[in-house]
Amino acid sequence: MPDIAVSRTANPPIPTNPNHSTVLGGSLVVKGELSGQEDLLIEGQFEGTVDLPDNALTVGAQGKVKAEIHARQVIVLGTVEGKITAKDKIDLRKTANIIGDLASASFAIEDGAYVKGSVESIRETREVGQEKPRSQSHKTALPSVV
Amino acid sequence: MPASSRTARAPSPGAVTVTANVSLGLEWLWQQLQDDRQPKILDCGRMQGATMRALLEREAKVYVADLLSAFRPDAPDLWDRSQDPPVFRLGELLRQVPPIPSGSLSAVFSWQLFDLIPASALPELVERILSYLRPGGVLFCLLRDSNVREGAETRWCLEALSTLRKDGDGAMPFAYPPVTNRQIEGLMLSANVKTFLTRFGWREVLVRK
Numbered sequence: 001m002p003d004i005a006v007s008r009t010a011n012p013p014i015p016t017n018p019n020h021s022t023v024l025g026g027s028l029v030v031k032g033e034l035s036g037q038e039d040l041l042i043e044g045q046f047e048g049t050v051d052l053p054d055n056a057l058t059v060g061a062q063g064k065v066k067a068e069i070h071a072r073q074v075i076v077l078g079t080v081e082g083k084i085t086a087k088d089k090i091d092l093r094k095t096a097n098i099i100g101d102l103a104s105a106s107f108a109i110e111d112g113a114y115v116k117g118s119v120e121s122i123r124e125t126r127e128v129g130q131e132k133p134r135s136q137s138h139k140t141a142l143p144s145v146v
Numbered sequence: 147m148p149a150s151s152r153t154a155r156a157p158s159p160g161a162v163t164v165t166a167n168v169s170l171g172l173e174w175l176w177q178q179l180q181d182d183r184q185p186k187i188l189d190c191g192r193m194q195g196a197t198m199r200a201l202l203e204r205e206a207k208v209y210v211a212d213l214l215s216a217f218r219p220d221a222p223d224l225w226d227r228s229q230d231p232p233v234f235r236l237g238e239l240l241r242q243v244p245p246i247p248s249g250s251l252s253a254v255f256s257w258q259l260f261d262l263i264p265a266s267a268l269p270e271l272v273e274r275i276l277s278y279l280r281p282g283g284v285l286f287c288l289l290r291d292s293n294v295r296e297g298a299e300t301r302w303c304l305e306a307l308s309t310l311r312k313d314g315d316g317a318m319p320f321a322y323p324p325v326t327n328r329q330i331e332g333l334m335l336s337a338n339v340k341t342f343l344t345r346f347g348w349r350e351v352l353v354r355k
Contacts, residue, residue, distance in 0.1 A: 101244075107202065109195040117244045119198060120207040 026062050034067075042078075053087070061095055074104075076113075085122075165312045171342040171350030172308040175253060175284050176204075178354060185252035188243075188278060190214070190259050194303035196311065197255075204307055209251075211243040217262045217298065219318070236267045240274060251278045256287045257302040258348075260325050268325070272333045276355060285337075285353040292324045294347045312346065327351070 021038040024030060028044035035051040043060040049068050050057055056073040059065050063078035074086045076096040084090060086104040094112030101118045179185050187201055188209040201208045216224055216239055224239055225232045254275050263271060275285060288302060288310075299316035327349075331339050334353045342350040 099244075107198065109193065109198050111193075111195050113193055114212060115193050115210045116212070116242060118207055118209045119202065121202050121205065 024063075026060075059096075165346065166305045167310050167312075167344065167346060169308055169310045169342070169344070169350060171286060171340075171352050172304070172310065174340065174342070175286055175352060176307055178282070178284050179252050182252050186250055188246065188251055188254045188275075190255060190275075191257040191302060194301070196305055197303040200304040200307050206252075209244055209246055213239055213242055213259055214257065214262070216242070234264050234267045236263070236270055239263075240271075243274075246278050248277050249280050251280060252283050254279060254283075254285045255304075256285060258288045258290065258298075258300065260287055260330075261290050261320055261322070262298060264322055265325075265329070268329070269333055276334070276337065276353075279355040281355055283355050285355070287330070287351040287353070289325050289330075289349045289351055290320065291347050291349060294324070295319055 022036070022040045024040065024042040024044045024046060026043040030044065030046045030048075032048045033051070034040075034046065034048060037052070037054055039056045039058070040050075040052060041058045041060055042063040042065055044062075045064045047066040050065070050071065052071040054072050056075065057069060057071040058075040059078045059080055061077040065079065066081045068082045069080070069084045069086075071085075072087050073089045073091070074084050075091040075093070076084075076098060077093045078095070079097045081099045083101045084098070084103070088104070089106045089108065090102055090104040091108040092098070092110060092113040092115070094110040096110075096113040096115075098113070098115045099117060101120070102115070103120045103122050105122055107119070107121075183205070185204065185206045186209070187206045188211060189197060189201070190211055190213045191197070192212050192214055193210050198208060215221060224235050226235050256275070260268060260271075279285060290297070296317050296319050298318040298320050301313040303311050303313070305311040327339075327341055330351055330353070336355075338354045340352045340354070342352070344350060
């Protein structure tokens with residue numbers, strides 16, 4: 001049975017908190033393959049692939065991501081175009097705007113979030129990791145900055 | 147008639163009335179899909195957390211296509227007014243539907259969608275929706291009764307698999323006459339149509355392909 005939390009009131013805002021070890025700032029536009037072992041907050045624009053199998057990705061309210069995303073947890077306040085797979089949880093806030101398919105073990109969905117795509121629960125967390133080989137990198141890699 | 151009905155919050159000026167009703171139509175739908183381990187479902191409404199929770203707990207794969215927001219007063223006009231008479235741009239509306247394999251869906255939820263589009267666009271819309279359903283799949287439509295003239299902005303969701311929740315009626319009038327059962331039967335010639343009446347002014351029309 002999937003764990004699904006539903007809130008009819010606004011969740012607490014995502015603070016620009018120090019827990020995010022990496023922040024892709026609002027003025028940055030990045031293309032490429034991104035993988036690593038630390039949490040990431042994207043406030044700028046990113047296009048490519050994101051692979052954070054043991055960490056959380058947050059797409060901030062101003063963030064625009066066009067990518068296939070694999071992560072432990074994904075929180076979306078901004079715009080995402082692409083498939084999102086999260087081992088633990090996908091958290092959609094009311095400002096989220098997503099075109100793509102979503103798969104996770106659990107979901108938190110705030111009324112007002114926009115999705116064009118499919119939503120599916122996955123039971124076995126290992127299914128997620130097997131879809132794509134995990135990166136051996138220990139640092140977040142940003143191969144090209146435009 | 148619904149087995150039970152309750153109002154979750156007493157109406158007061160400015161407040162949104164939330165009403166939940168056990169739905170015989172939904173009970174019938176889930177009975178049809180009882181052997182479907184992972185039903186594939188298209189929700190044609192605005193994404194609602196409660197609906198997603200209910201469907202995901204049923205282990206459904208849910209396709210989301212918001213076909214209702216396009217009818218809000220602040221949404222871009224769906225009419226091509228360069229033509230005389232103006233033409234309803236159904237194709238523009240259907241761009242909200244994500245890619246779905248033909249004949250793959252177990253069910254489609256259409257929350258008063260048929261009450262919002264002009265009758266001229268209904269046949270093509272119905273044909274498209276039915277094309278997504280697998281044989282034995284069910285289309286669930288909410289249609290207003292003829293005496294319901296306002297409430298075009300009503301938000302519907304599943305509070306539970308067989309419980310419909312209505313969040314407020316709103317004062318926005320419907321632009322077109324109500325869709326009759328005869329119209330629906332005429333559009334669904336190759337399918338079985340079943341209608342459940344409710345106490346809250348709406349019909350639950352279920353179409354089994």
